Amino acid sequence: MRLSRKHLTLLVLALLIALAPALFPSNFYYRIGALIFVNGLAVTGLVVLIGFAGQISLGHAGFAGIGAYACALAPGYLGLHPGLAMLLGAVLSGGVAWLIGRPILRLKGYYLAVATLGFGILVSMVLANEAKITGGPDGREVAELGLRGALATIGIGLSNAQFWYAATGLAMLLGAWVALNLHDSPTGRALRALHDSEVAARTVGVDVARLKLSAFVISAVYASLSGSLLALMNRFITPDVAGFLHSVELVTMTVFGGVGSVPGAILGAATLTLLPQALTVLQQYENLILGLIMMLVMIFMRDGLLPSLMRRLKGRG
């Protein structure tokens, strides 16, 4: 049997994650890799929302904030294991997305963008101002997940950086699998249909409001898990995780890499996480060159990095 596109994509991703460490000159690169995977998980959720369903959000860092602070607060206040706190954060984010999504998703285009933007700002303000609980703008320590120690007792000894590289890589891979499943499923087809023509989707029986809401909730859970992983990995979190800048960063990565494509968005996350590191040699020109590259890619590769490259490879560009 021929390998399906889904399995091919997952295989390539898995190989890249597994083989990349062979090229790492130092332990520091495991950390960069883990950051890429954490962002990769969040942008995969945005592919579901923006790429499949065609709905924009400039506030998804708000859900990352909920996920991150669930891990920071639930172990202390509720006595939950950090792993369970991550699940609690996901449930909480999904619930909040469901509540705010119902009124917000009636809006379209830039109205929706501004409304979601407001939500993100709201979350980061709460996290920054409720200093007694959240630690305020200075941030807060996060408990140790403890899984690395457990692995060590059964003979798998990993450095902290290696452990988080593997854990976040696995999480991103799982996230990609789920999103690719969705793409070719009945729900995925209905989402993509309403993206292209809402009226036609309605006339074939698609409950447009319900499906938009589903996509919003799914993408919120992705963002939440990404925030949780970031908090657990860094053992420290500040309200910046929920900030406007982080929301914009995530959307930029998604669109830059290819908004309709899961591996595309992940490539976008990788490129825009790596580029600033690589461009530090340019010192004060770093941001200038970064901005220039982003503009050029969007002008000449409108569908995003990966879809445009694939089309050129197939000779249709």
Added chain:
Amino acid sequence: MTLLQVEGLGIDFGGLRAVNDVGFAVAPGEIVSVIGPNGAGKTTLFNMISGVYLPGRGKITLDGRDVTGMAPNRLAERGLSRTFQNLQIFQRMSVLENAMTGCHLKERGAILSDLLCLPSSRRRSAVTKARASELLERVGLARAAEHEASSLSYGALKRLEIARALALEPRILLLDEPAAGCNAVETEEIDHLIAEVAKSGVAVLLVEHDMKLVMRISNHIVVLDRGEKIAEGSPATVSRDPRVIEAYLGTQGAEAGHALG
């Protein structure tokens, strides 16, 4: 027996009476055509019947139930399906996926099983794929199944919309200018297709500019002009009606008679 009953239907846009006091009925297996000059309100009428516009006045009954103002997806659940004059194709999906989306009501299930690609999700997709492939075969698009929809010609897209609408297994099918922009051969294919669909017991409501096609396949014709129904009857009756001839070509009746006959 009546499947679709329209009574006193009307809608205003701003101060303009786009459609006013239109009524007619469609029975299963029957082909009813709505004709009229450009701007007569045919598409507006379709949009009201299919739930895209909320009617300002009047009543729509489907199978004895009042469905006035019901959302399009609810109407789809009750067996009403339509195509669009200005194509509404899912451009970024493949031809096959477009047709598969028409099976949405039958293939939808728990989202969780779709996310995890559980056997039930795969089974639903497989059934839909087989059904959609059959329909593409029927409209002559089987060979283009894997192509991106945006790569098809206009005539082919028209047929794809019909395949998608048929995928619902509708009890009533609304076709908005299915033959517009199609060449003679394609028009004839669509002609056969519509007749076949009606023969299988589906009620067909048709808006079409191709008078030859309309006169050949309709059981009943409703004529609109400036939003009002000006005539109704069999093709033979309607084509001789002086008001229809005048509405179509002003006072140059002889020419109009020729065009309609």
